[in-house]
Amino acid sequence: MDTQVTNTTQASSRLWSFANPSRFLAFADRTIPILSIATLLLFVIGLYMAINAPEDYKQGSSVQIMFVHVPAAWLAMMIYTIMACSAIGSIVWRHPLADVSIRAAAPLGAAFTLLALITGSLWGKPTWGTWWEWDARMTSVLIQLLIYLGLIALSRAFEEPSEGAQPLAIMTLTGFIIVPIVKFSVDWWNTLHQPASVMRFDGPTMDPAYLYPLIVMAIAYTSLFFTLHLMNMRNEILDRRIRAMKMSVARGEV
Amino acid sequence: MIALLKRDTLTTWRSGGSILTGILFFLSIIVLFPFAIGPDTGLLTRLGPAILWIGALLASLLGLDRLFAQDLEDGSLDILVMQEHSLALMVFTKTIAHWLVTGLPLILTVPLFGLMLNLDAFTVGVVALTLATGTPAIAFIGAVGAAVAVKLPRGGMLISVLILPLTIPVLIFGIAATYGALEDPAPFVSPYLLLCAITLFTAVLGPLAAAQMLRHSAD
Numbered sequence: 001m002d003t004q005v006t007n008t009t010q011a012s013s014r015l016w017s018f019a020n021p022s023r024f025l026a027f028a029d030r031t032i033p034i035l036s037i038a039t040l041l042l043f044v045i046g047l048y049m050a051i052n053a054p055e056d057y058k059q060g061s062s063v064q065i066m067f068v069h070v071p072a073a074w075l076a077m078m079i080y081t082i083m084a085c086s087a088i089g090s091i092v093w094r095h096p097l098a099d100v101s102i103r104a105a106a107p108l109g110a111a112f113t114l115l116a117l118i119t120g121s122l123w124g125k126p127t128w129g130t131w132w133e134w135d136a137r138m139t140s141v142l143i144q145l146l147i148y149l150g151l152i153a154l155s156r157a158f159e160e161p162s163e164g165a166q167p168l169a170i171m172t173l174t175g176f177i178i179v180p181i182v183k184f185s186v187d188w189w190n191t192l193h194q195p196a197s198v199m200r201f202d203g204p205t206m207d208p209a210y211l212y213p214l215i216v217m218a219i220a221y222t223s224l225f226f227t228l229h230l231m232n233m234r235n236e237i238l239d240r241r242i243r244a245m246k247m248s249v250a251r252g253e254v
Numbered sequence: 255m256i257a258l259l260k261r262d263t264l265t266t267w268r269s270g271g272s273i274l275t276g277i278l279f280f281l282s283i284i285v286l287f288p289f290a291i292g293p294d295t296g297l298l299t300r301l302g303p304a305i306l307w308i309g310a311l312l313a314s315l316l317g318l319d320r321l322f323a324q325d326l327e328d329g330s331l332d333i334l335v336m337q338e339h340s341l342a343l344m345v346f347t348k349t350i351a352h353w354l355v356t357g358l359p360l361i362l363t364v365p366l367f368g369l370m371l372n373l374d375a376f377t378v379g380v381v382a383l384t385l386a387t388g389t390p391a392i393a394f395i396g397a398v399g400a401a402v403a404v405k406l407p408r409g410g411m412l413i414s415v416l417i418l419p420l421t422i423p424v425l426i427f428g429i430a431a432t433y434g435a436l437e438d439p440a441p442f443v444s445p446y447l448l449l450c451a452i453t454l455f456t457a458v459l460g461p462l463a464a465a466q467m468l469r470h471s472a473d
Binding site for chain 1: 395398403406412415416418420422463467470
């Protein structure tokens with residue numbers, strides 16, 4: 001399992017050296033505490049800023065739901081994009097770590113998507129007067145949640161994890177079609193959900209009083225995701241090693 | 255390619271059962287709707303095209319797990335993977351053959367079932383046209399799912415779970431085109447062209463992804 005990286009390749013590309021699971025584990029062990037502390041600090045700052053944000057003249061204090069809702073929705077798309085990139089890595093180089101990355105990210109993606117849907121619903125009740133509407137953005141995010149759940153089901157369906165790597169990667173890439181649909185659904189179908197107000201070509205249209213807390217919260221969410229992703233990947237690698245050891249014990253090799 | 259098309263179509267046709275099962279399933283779904291929403295003919299007329307579309311979508315998913323399973327069992331899948339012709343082209347042919355024996359019969363029964371739902375001839379024609387354009391896309395998307403699940407025990411359920419979210423665009427534009435032709439202000443041409451685009455798009459990418467999958471599972 002642990003192939004030794006030679007000195008030449010190590011010098012040529014530092015990034016590739018993390019492709020070695022042992023090296024990755026060492027990297028994860030060093031990074032996770034730092035990232036955890038950073039996440040905690042960012043959340044403290046972000047939530048403090050969010051609570052102190054002024055009340056909206058129309059929505060009142062319910063505007064603060066935005067600081068929980070919008071970053072979760074961004075993360076839902078970003079995580080799928082990361083999974084799709086890992087899928088390319090898994091198909092092209094057949095690298096086990098890319099497969100581990102997909103497996104570790106899928107439940108997190110589903111969790112953030114669910115969080116975006118629930119907070120969106122809680123925000124929709126006071127502002128739009130409805131918990132749920134079959135609006136283009138909500139429906140497409142719901143489909144994205146279904147895709148995440150389908151991928152989790154697929155990743156658990158194989159008895160031998162390495163056998164499932166290619167199917168999982170191909171289905172992940174196929175499902176990537178939903179990300180642009182989610183992103184542009186508010187522009188293509190003019191329904192209830194408002195169009196983008198931060199990530200647009202002509203710059204954000206949001207007041208700085210809301211924009212800065214939102215950005216801090218977005219960074220906090222991203223940092224939370226990477227912490228959890230690294231932890232999940234570490235667990236998955238260790239899990240596979242235990243599995244491999246158990247199998248070799250069962251075969252009487254030890 | 256033509257030989258494969260003929261072989262696949264004929265084997266399914268002569269075994270007979272699966273075509274009939276598909277149509278019966280389609281019929282059962284349509285029969286369920288009047289029970290669920292009440293036998294109000296006005297309502298049925300309004301919902302008719304949607305009922306036919308949902309029925310056809312579910313019925314086309316039903317047979318998907320057989321797309322490669324039979325070839326895997328008798329070993330011809332390995333031969334298909336090993337021979338020198340493009341595997342994606344083979345998957346494309348197999349999917350077309352699959353559609354000819356599962357999708358096409360459904361469309362041919364649409365006039366009869368449309369009559370039962372109190373639809374007029376024009377509506378039936380429009381539904382048949384949009385179904386004929388849209389169901390190949392479902393088959394091509396389904397081929398990816400079938401290839402993924404080919405080695406899995408109890409893959410049938412998993413195929414549906416994986417494939418249904420991806421078929422939603424087909425349903426959206428199929429229904430949009432149908433109601434566009436029937437109701438005046440809604441446009442017909444642009445959703446119909448988008449539906450055609452989806453079918454062509456999936457006809458290229460679906461077989462490629464499924465072929466990659468099959469090549470892996472044959473290793």
